[in-house]
Amino acid sequence: MEDRYAPLLKSKLTKQSFRNLAALKNPKLHAFIADSIALCNPDSVFVCTDSKADIAYMRRLAVETGAEKPLNAPGHTFHFDGYFDQGRDKGSTKYLLAPGMHLGSSLNSIGKKEGLEEVRSLLKDSMVGRLMLVRFSCLGPVGSKFSIAGVQVTDSAYVAHSEDLLYRSGYQEFKRLGGSPEFFRVIHSSGALKNCISADWQKRRVYIDLEDEMVYVINTQYAGNTVGFKKLSLRLAIRKADREGWLAEHMLVMGVHGPNGRVTYITGAFPSYCGKTSTAMIAGETIVGDDLAYLRAVAGEVRAVNVERGIFGIIKGVNPKDDPEIWRVLDSPGEVIFSNVLVADGVPYWQGDGREHPREGVNYSGDWFAGKIDDENREIPCSHDNARYTFRLSDLGNLDPGADDPEGVVVGGIVYGGRDSDTLVPLLESFDWQHGVITMGASLESETTAATIGQAGVRTFQPMSNLDFVSIPLGRYVENHLNFAGGLKKIPRIFAVNYFIKGNDAKYLTGMKDKYVWVKWMELRVHGDVPAIKTPTGLIPRYEDLAGLFKKVLGLDYALEAYDEQFKLRVPENLSKLDRIEHIFRTQVTDTPAVLFEVLAGQRQALLDARAKFGDYVSVSRFA
Numbered sequence: 001m002e003d004r005y006a007p008l009l010k011s012k013l014t015k016q017s018f019r020n021l022a023a024l025k026n027p028k029l030h031a032f033i034a035d036s037i038a039l040c041n042p043d044s045v046f047v048c049t050d051s052k053a054d055i056a057y058m059r060r061l062a063v064e065t066g067a068e069k070p071l072n073a074p075g076h077t078f079h080f081d082g083y084f085d086q087g088r089d090k091g092s093t094k095y096l097l098a099p100g101m102h103l104g105s106s107l108n109s110i111g112k113k114e115g116l117e118e119v120r121s122l123l124k125d126s127m128v129g130r131l132m133l134v135r136f137s138c139l140g141p142v143g144s145k146f147s148i149a150g151v152q153v154t155d156s157a158y159v160a161h162s163e164d165l166l167y168r169s170g171y172q173e174f175k176r177l178g179g180s181p182e183f184f185r186v187i188h189s190s191g192a193l194k195n196c197i198s199a200d201w202q203k204r205r206v207y208i209d210l211e212d213e214m215v216y217v218i219n220t221q222y223a224g225n226t227v228g229f230k231k232l233s234l235r236l237a238i239r240k241a242d243r244e245g246w247l248a249e250h251m252l253v254m255g256v257h258g259p260n261g262r263v264t265y266i267t268g269a270f271p272s273y274c275g276k277t278s279t280a281m282i283a284g285e286t287i288v289g290d291d292l293a294y295l296r297a298v299a300g301e302v303r304a305v306n307v308e309r310g311i312f313g314i315i316k317g318v319n320p321k322d323d324p325e326i327w328r329v330l331d332s333p334g335e336v337i338f339s340n341v342l343v344a345d346g347v348p349y350w351q352g353d354g355r356e357h358p359r360e361g362v363n364y365s366g367d368w369f370a371g372k373i374d375d376e377n378r379e380i381p382c383s384h385d386n387a388r389y390t391f392r393l394s395d396l397g398n399l400d401p402g403a404d405d406p407e408g409v410v411v412g413g414i415v416y417g418g419r420d421s422d423t424l425v426p427l428l429e430s431f432d433w434q435h436g437v438i439t440m441g442a443s444l445e446s447e448t449t450a451a452t453i454g455q456a457g458v459r460t461f462q463p464m465s466n467l468d469f470v471s472i473p474l475g476r477y478v479e480n481h482l483n484f485a486g487g488l489k490k491i492p493r494i495f496a497v498n499y500f501i502k503g504n505d506a507k508y509l510t511g512m513k514d515k516y517v518w519v520k521w522m523e524l525r526v527h528g529d530v531p532a533i534k535t536p537t538g539l540i541p542r543y544e545d546l547a548g549l550f551k552k553v554l555g556l557d558y559a560l561e562a563y564d565e566q567f568k569l570r571v572p573e574n575l576s577k578l579d580r581i582e583h584i585f586r587t588q589v590t591d592t593p594a595v596l597f598e599v600l601a602g603q604r605q606a607l608l609d610a611r612a613k614f615g616d617y618v619s620v621s622r623f624a
């Protein structure tokens, strides 16, 4: 260890922690820890290795410090975030813009010097009287060329514990790194606390230094803002991927089980709260990951790994009928953190759990009773819409055997899905890679949800479900996707799904489990096993193929009228969508690749031709 860091580190670290840190012969790491200590001024510092004892200590500490409280079931705990700290705060999340750095106008940013001064002054002395925890994680499988090492310092044992559930341990990974500077750094302080909750949420800051691959977070506890390896590192990874020629995506990865034991992997990009976890958890299929994937072209194929090893999932609506496997984990002894649920007599409850609820208990609003209202006269539900559970994927019975494969799994298909009540059919395949990237990925729209702070139900532009996290100019990001297929021998098929299409009566047109069928159809298409019908916006399934799958997979009769209504082409809505998307790419994105406009123009012409021939709303039978 360098002389200039040793005295400070020795004065704050226990002997064992000092030895553990010194064993990682990495000057950049030592400098980071020393700087974090000098800035936040904790009383002491604990360095967590991959050892069982260290990890168990983090878990105990979460309860001892009050960041989590035990529930009746062994191993279960709950955590509350502040009333105004219940989602990712897009407004306070900013990129630090170094001189000469161009991100495009759509990204929230602040000058690096000004931003650093601000966030560092908020972090100054923020850990006085506290223990600083140092945790190492590996983003991706250990020992894999896909993976990235990360280190986080935090004063929240809830954050440190969550990281253990969500990421593979990374201390050994740092040993392997030696002196390499290639790792992500995150510094987080909960800030001033009142009843274990960040009190100064109005001074919440999440600042991302792309140049130095470092994240600064203060005055928040919600895991989406504080667990640095989730969406904050995704932003760093997108930039790294751009430099190195791979893709970092907001995607699930799953194995779909086809005929004769065939397993076909698909990845799926859905904005938060639009069915990503429930797709990854479809019964009968196997899960690799539910939120973040790194994709690389290897020997002519696309391969993907799950960045994580756990789920931080939305708990609203999880019940034994719809989510039997998640329910089983939540209902069995084991290591689970429940956040922002209702707790009464040591039992957690949440909206849509299918149980009778107590009339009172505690939740993220404090003491809660049925009918409690907030300052704006709105009823406070028993659990927040964005309340979540955190556990390891290995607790599930449906974990795919390839989940930890350092080589990743071979990707046969890529799915884009959004919350769209009036435009897109439930299931669509693109004509080719370029058409899929442009009309399905880059043109994705979705209505806002409770996963971010702000109004829900507003239609927004969500390219690749990744807009919140794109850290390079958007046109370039789209272009990287277009180029990714160059040189591939096996190009994944691209699909779009929409679980939220509604009829004229404003009721959903598809059932909760119809996705079980959609994935099977995609699996067959990847292998060319069934034909499809060409329409102006893409290829759609034939009725008879879906009807057969409905029978086989769900034991249901699929009515022709249901198919006709679901797959009817809605020309006016599709044209309006094209108008919106084109307008955004023309006016807000300065580096849109020209081919995007060509492909959208082709789609527009096909829609206009269909309208001239068949009218505004076109039955599938016209195309069959």
Ligand code: SPV
Pocket: 087, 088, 223, 224, 225, 230, 231, 271, 272, 273, 291, 312, 451
């Ligand atoms: C999401 O909102 O997409 C999540 C949870 O997966 S968060 O960590 O908040 O990003």
Ligand code: MN
Pocket: 250, 272, 291
């Ligand atoms: Mn997500």
